[in-house]
Amino acid sequence: MTDQTPYIPPKVWSWDAENGGKFASINRPTAGATHQQPLPVGQHDLQLHSLATPNGVKVTVMLEELIELGKQDAQYDAYLINITEGSQFGSGFVEINPNSKIPALVDKSTTPETRIFESGAILVYLAEKFGAFLPTEPAARAECMSWLFWQMGSAPYLGGGFGHFYAYAPEKIEYCINRYTMEVKRQLDVLNQNLAQRQFLCGDEYNIADIATYPWYGALVLSNIYDAQEFLQVSSYEHVVRWAEEIQQRPAVQRGLRVNKTWGPQEQQIPERHSSQDFK
Secondary structure, three states, rough: OOOOOOOOOOOOOOOOOOOOOHHHHOOOOOOEHHHHHHHHOOOOOOEEEEEEOOOHHHHHHHHHHHHHHOOHOOOOOEEEOOOOOOHHHEEEHHHHHOOOOOEEEEOOOOOOOOOEEEEHHHHHHHHHHHHOOOOOOOOHHHHHHHOOOOHHHHHHHHHHHHHHHHHHOOOOOHHHHHHHHHHHHHHHHHHHHHHHOOEOOOEOOOOOHHHHHHHHHHHHHOOOOHHHHHHHHHHOOOHHHHHHHHHHHOOHHHHOOEEEOOOHHHHHHHEEEOOOOHHO
16 A cells, blocks of 8 residues: 555544545535426326436336336336436425435325335335235245345445445545455355356346346446456356346346436437337
8 A cells, every 4th residue: 555644534524525536516415405396297107217327227127027027007207317417406306205316216106196215115116016026925025035135235335335436436545445346246256156056036036136136236247337347357256147148138127228328329328218119
């Protein structure tokens, strides 16, 4: 490590609005709306407000999988929340997600309307509403929920930890990169050992645990997020790669990856989705 003056935390922390790297302009230590911005409302009962980050992809994949099963009540409107412009702090979005993070879903079929925020909660809500991708037998359900909550607890180490310090932080800090790299590789090994014995995370059946985990760890091993494939030696996790490749071939997954996307090749972008015709 290079010689540096040790950082000594102050007695009382104060916010440095300029410090924070790529996302400094949208990070702040307070909650709540910063401006008035009502949300648009479409024709379907299910109204999604999101962006095609891994957490957003979880929900669009789930909805497209439900439609693939023939559940037409799962048709939805997907509106873009541009987090780099601070849309998540608009008054309408904060009403449906006080945590100001994508994704957030409104179900207009209930009285009163139901809001659901946090991607894992949305997956469970949709699985229970439509009776799909969530086992009902107690042991199988417990296994599914265990892997779902594993993903919810583990991914912040991948994204906010490794991804931030390796790819986005204004300076490279050896200790931070090493700490989070070790944890991400441990997580990949957890997945790899499990998938050595199973086709999907919970066994022979694809479910919401796979839908939740694929957008993070599948993207890591297949799509080179954070430009870290070589650094992490992701090809050595052969069972994770096999699992991710199999999921990526699913038509519903391919559609879900495009919704609320505003980067990459033009033909892969569908910033807003209002019907299945939007994919043609």
